[in-house]
Amino acid sequence: MDIDRPRSLDETLAAAGEYPDATLLAGGTDVMVEVNFRTRQVRRVISLRGVADLSEWNGTRIGAGVTYRRMELGPIPALAQLARTVGSPQIRSVGTLGGNLGTASPAGDTHPFLAACDASIEVRSRDGGTRILSWSEFLTGPKLNALKPGEVITAVVLPEHLPARQEFGKVGVRSAMVISTVSACVMRDEEGRTTVALGAVGPTVLRAARAEEMMSAESHPSAEALAEFSRLVSDEVRPITDHRSTEAYRRHASGVLARRLLERCLAA
Amino acid sequence: MSVAPPDATTAPGRVGSSTLRPDGVPKTKGAFAYASDLQDERMLWGATVRAPLARARITRLDIAPALAIVGVHAVLTAEDVPGLNAMGQIVQDRPVLAENEVTYWGQPIAVVAAEDRETARRAADAVIVEYGELEPITDLVEGHERGLVFREHKARRGDPEAHGEVAVEGYYEVGTQDQAPLGTEAGIAFPDTEGGVDVYAVSQWIHVDHEQIVDCLGLRPEQVRVHPAGMGGAFGSREDLSLQVHLCMLALHTGRPVRMVYDRQESFASHVHRHAARMWYRHEADRDGRLVRVEARVLLDAGAYTETSPAVLNNAVYFAVGPYQCPNVFAEGYAVQTNNPPSGAMRGFGAVQSCFAYEAQMDRLAVELDMDPVELRLLNALETGDRLATTGQLIEEPLPTRAVIEAVRSLPVDADRPGNDPLGLPGGTGLTTPPNSVVRGVGFAVGIKNLAFSEGFDDYADARVVLTAAGVEVHTAAIEVGQGMVTILQQIARTVLGVDQVAVIFDDTSLIGSAGSTSASRQTQMAGGAVYRAAARVREEALRRADGDDLTGAGVWRDGTVVATLEELCGSDPIEHEVRYRHIETAEPDEDGQGSPHVDFSVAAHRAIVDVDPELGLVKLVRIDSAQDVGRALNPQSIIGQIEGGTMQGVGLAVMEELVLDRGRVLNANFTDYLLPTFLDAPPVQSVIVEEPGSWGPFGAKGFSELPTISSTPAVVAAIRAATGKALTRVPVRPEHIVGIE
Numbered sequence A: 001m002d003i004d005r006p007r008s009l010d011e012t013l014a015a016a017g018e019y020p021d022a023t024l025l026a027g028g029t030d031v032m033v034e035v036n037f038r039t040r041q042v043r044r045v046i047s048l049r050g051v052a053d054l055s056e057w058n059g060t061r062i063g064a065g066v067t068y069r070r071m072e073l074g075p076i077p078a079l080a081q082l083a084r085t086v087g088s089p090q091i092r093s094v095g096t097l098g099g100n101l102g103t104a105s106p107a108g109d110t111h112p113f114l115a116a117c118d119a120s121i122e123v124r125s126r127d128g129g130t131r132i133l134s135w136s137e138f139l140t141g142p143k144l145n146a147l148k149p150g151e152v153i154t155a156v157v158l159p160e161h162l163p164a165r166q167e168f169g170k171v172g173v174r175s176a177m178v179i180s181t182v183s184a185c186v187m188r189d190e191e192g193r194t195t196v197a198l199g200a201v202g203p204t205v206l207r208a209a210r211a212e213e214m215m216s217a218e219s220h221p222s223a224e225a226l227a228e229f230s231r232l233v234s235d236e237v238r239p240i241t242d243h244r245s246t247e248a249y250r251r252h253a254s255g256v257l258a259r260r261l262l263e264r265c266l267a268a
Numbered sequence B: 001m002s003v004a005p006p007d008a009t010t011a012p013g014r015v016g017s018s019t020l021r022p023d024g025v026p027k028t029k030g031a032f033a034y035a036s037d038l039q040d041e042r043m044l045w046g047a048t049v050r051a052p053l054a055r056a057r058i059t060r061l062d063i064a065p066a067l068a069i070v071g072v073h074a075v076l077t078a079e080d081v082p083g084l085n086a087m088g089q090i091v092q093d094r095p096v097l098a099e100n101e102v103t104y105w106g107q108p109i110a111v112v113a114a115e116d117r118e119t120a121r122r123a124a125d126a127v128i129v130e131y132g133e134l135e136p137i138t139d140l141v142e143g144h145e146r147g148l149v150f151r152e153h154k155a156r157r158g159d160p161e162a163h164g165e166v167a168v169e170g171y172y173e174v175g176t177q178d179q180a181p182l183g184t185e186a187g188i189a190f191p192d193t194e195g196g197v198d199v200y201a202v203s204q205w206i207h208v209d210h211e212q213i214v215d216c217l218g219l220r221p222e223q224v225r226v227h228p229a230g231m232g233g234a235f236g237s238r239e240d241l242s243l244q245v246h247l248c249m250l251a252l253h254t255g256r257p258v259r260m261v262y263d264r265q266e267s268f269a270s271h272v273h274r275h276a277a278r279m280w281y282r283h284e285a286d287r288d289g290r291l292v293r294v295e296a297r298v299l300l301d302a303g304a305y306t307e308t309s310p311a312v313l314n315n316a317v318y319f320a321v322g323p324y325q326c327p328n329v330f331a332e333g334y335a336v337q338t339n340n341p342p343s344g345a346m347r348g349f350g351a352v353q354s355c356f357a358y359e360a361q362m363d364r365l366a367v368e369l370d371m372d373p374v375e376l377r378l379l380n381a382l383e384t385g386d387r388l389a390t391t392g393q394l395i396e397e398p399l400p401t402r403a404v405i406e407a408v409r410s411l412p413v414d415a416d417r418p419g420n421d422p423l424g425l426p427g428g429t430g431l432t433t434p435p436n437s438v439v440r441g442v443g444f445a446v447g448i449k450n451l452a453f454s455e456g457f458d459d460y461a462d463a464r465v466v467l468t469a470a471g472v473e474v475h476t477a478a479i480e481v482g483q484g485m486v487t488i489l490q491q492i493a494r495t496v497l498g499v500d501q502v503a504v505i506f507d508d509t510s511l512i513g514s515a516g517s518t519s520a521s522r523q524t525q526m527a528g529g530a531v532y533r534a535a536a537r538v539r540e541e542a543l544r545r546a547d548g549d550d551l552t553g554a555g556v557w558r559d560g561t562v563v564a565t566l567e568e569l570c571g572s573d574p575i576e577h578e579v580r581y582r583h584i585e586t587a588e589p590d591e592d593g594q595g596s597p598h599v600d601f602s603v604a605a606h607r608a609i610v611d612v613d614p615e616l617g618l619v620k621l622v623r624i625d626s627a628q629d630v631g632r633a634l635n636p637q638s639i640i641g642q643i644e645g646g647t648m649q650g651v652g653l654a655v656m657e658e659l660v661l662d663r664g665r666v667l668n669a670n671f672t673d674y675l676l677p678t679f680l681d682a683p684p685v686q687s688v689i690v691e692e693p694g695s696w697g698p699f700g701a702k703g704f705s706e707l708p709t710i711s712s713t714p715a716v717v718a719a720i721r722a723a724t725g726k727a728l729t730r731v732p733v734r735p736e737h738i739v740g741i742e
Helices: A009-018 A031-036 A068-073 A077-085 A089-094 A097-103 A111-116 A209-216 A223-236 A247-267 B024-029 B117-126 B140-145 B206-217 B244-254 B264-270 B309-318 B351-369 B373-380 B401-409 B485-497 B527-546 B566-570 B636-655 B707-724 B735-739
Strands: A002-004 A023-025 A044-047 A061-063 A120-125 A129-134 A139-141 A152-157 A165-171 A182-188 A194-199 B002-004 B044-050 B056-062 B072-076 B108-114 B128-133 B149-157 B166-174 B186-191 B197-201 B224-227 B258-261 B277-285 B291-303 B328-337 B439-450 B460-468 B471-476 B502-506 B550-552 B555-558 B561-564 B575-582 B601-613 B618-629 B687-691
Touching (some): A009 A152, A068 A077, A068 A089, A111 A194, A165 A247, A209 A223, B108 B244, B166 B351, B206 B244, B244 B258, B309 B328, B351 B373, B351 B439, B373 B401, B373 B439, B401 B601, B460 B527, B485 B502, B485 B527, B527 B566, B618 B636, B636 B707
Parallel strands (some): A023 A044, B044 B258, B471 B502, B618 B687
Antiparallel strands (some): A061 A152, A120 A129, A120 A152, B072 B108, B149 B328, B186 B197, B186 B258, B277 B291, B439 B601, B460 B471, B601 B618
16 A cells, blocks of 8 residues: 655645545544445555645635644634534544545534535645535535545635524434434524524435525514424435434434524524 | 442452452553454464355355465365364354355354455455345244244243232333443464464353364364453353354464454454343232232344353343242243344343333333332342242342342432533533423332352352462462452452462463353352362461461461461472362252242342433433442442443443344444443442342352343333333333334
């Protein structure tokens, strides 16, 4: 197995361009699990650990190499909340935002936040320059993303203004260190415009558009409006039954969780 | 009887003190050699080819592509098993390597040895196996209806026509729990120069392994030496052979040492699990709440081979009524053969499954009688002088059932109300649950189990104690699984001999006789009992040699003066005594399950307090308190460790631990999805040690380490029921069960 250790973004793009089949390795918290369980054959690794450019976080531009630990300590409330739910302290200190997008699990913990605020993903390559993709363009299916051979996820770009009222929640069977059964992020701005994104209840993270539309029209939501919001969310998710939970429970919990997060936004 | 505070201490290092374990610091620092650390310069790595299906015919097996890989030294299949291609400590029926058919997911089909681990794994992948898939039998009831039964057991006692005025019925299920030891199966085998082999591997009983390995290898007993190896947990999963025969075969075939370390998925696939269960119950009582009649029917999912299922099944039936008196009992159980993962021993050994059912029944009965559930238990409590409800055996040893119930009941219940800290709320770090969405419940449960081996089994333990000028050597084949065997044996020897310097030496099968299994909560009484008696003989001889009246590290004393130092006493002639210790005989029960199959029992009680988020079905255990019958506390700190650890293993079964199966395949054979409680799920535990010394354990000690796992599960579920009003007849309780949707 060959290992490249680029020291800069340019070197990284050069290596990825030279070896488009290479595995990009950041924190390794997903890749190494696959290697250890022998579900991923790795022939060449490009280690991103030494690429300082990727770890820069300037306001709304968050480098792909930013760790969960930094998100947990950072200024964005929902991002900090979701980061705390990821794995153990050891995992949070090495796992990265870019890695979560590269893996593209339907249960990816950063995805509801990125979808709720309409974040974009910046990818670059030696030959193709820079592409900016919306979250929905980037995440294309379970464990699938729009990354082309030779491309590297370099950053996530958030909108200039994030609603101050933003909440993340994650349902799991254990108090910590658990893959989500359902995760959700709700944001509500000063005008009442509400977004809600849900993870682990579809092939990719999804937005509950009808629930958003209905709730965005409510300036002072009543209990009935909250119940309707909850019902619409449950209606719009597309969960499956698997070894972690059932379709019916996920549908139910999606609505409950989204409503509670909205209640937290309204109380803030 | 006394109720001891857990910090009670006596002389340092002696019985009764919380002596620190000698292996504690090395284990914490990573300096302790576990089985997975064993290696040799000349060694090869082994790997295993495993079945991807639960039931199939093997239609083609081609090892040539694997043998063609550079660095591969051997690829062995069923044809290469030199002796009997069958393992099992009760019935030898599980193939060393599958021949013609596979009957469970992950079953070994071939083993390879290669220069390095990666090459061995690639070679395992390169073996071509083709299958004709057959429909697996995965439903317990279907298996039973087809008559696929390894063992049935009946207990019929009392008057078939007797009935109570109040009756409750219930149907209960227990999912498949795994022991989930942190250390995976691992070991190394060394061929000797004369066709024999030494094997070091994880085990709970090296002598019973030895018998089976000898049969499978077709060697003479003295050609095989089975050594203990450092173990990261067992909980029953090491009672049956895993990789021992494979290692020996590869070592003998290649003439090189061969090492194997299972990965986590292989570990889940290869060892036996706790039996999944389905149980039908009917309890009848008089108007005052006294049990009049209990009927029970228990099905246990044994998987494809016998393993220890007959004994587990019998235990489930023996303890079908629990620690309660009842004159009329009609119970039956069946260990059913399926193509689900193999089942066998796990902490609690059949008593866990029954306890979940009978304690739910007791709560139902209390509701029906409009009685306090704890009062109902006290009213029916089984104690010394009573007869076990299922077998009619007279309880002759101390059994402080009422004392453990009272001890837990008297602990304060004023746990803090849920605050705003999300880590103290259901959902934890997921921030799902505001404090006002929480309801609280309290649940209570009591459990009972036998100690040591039963049913007429010749249960013994050998130990040899040697006094030299340097101090004491204790030789034993009892296995330290992490429970503190080494500490307890040191404490016993120090206390008997008065000498502080005690080395415990874990010998291989060629150097000492069997200590029996480290299981059945038996080693403190059995290996400890042997060491106690051997040490007493050593002391006797020391005093006799020097005509003294006391022995300490300074030597033999007479009238307050040292008359012989240890050097003078035994510098050139060590004092050595070996003892084979047996507990009193037990007997197989008659055809109605009546008789005296057990030597002793222990009881424990738990009270759980939970906060539940009923809308999301999430549970936060607020606290769980317990009282434990231990006879006499030899090492209080160690006891607390066993109680807390055992309790959490029961908590895991209550709310999260389950192997999820699909057509016999395990879907969550990893620690990402087989969820164990973490520290954040572990609440404060107050443990009360109840001491009522028994007659036969050293210093009155009784084994107990399975007990905390037995009653914690039903206590937690009772608390969730109390909070939610849901029936919750299955464990683990899942969020969808609490919410009430599937």
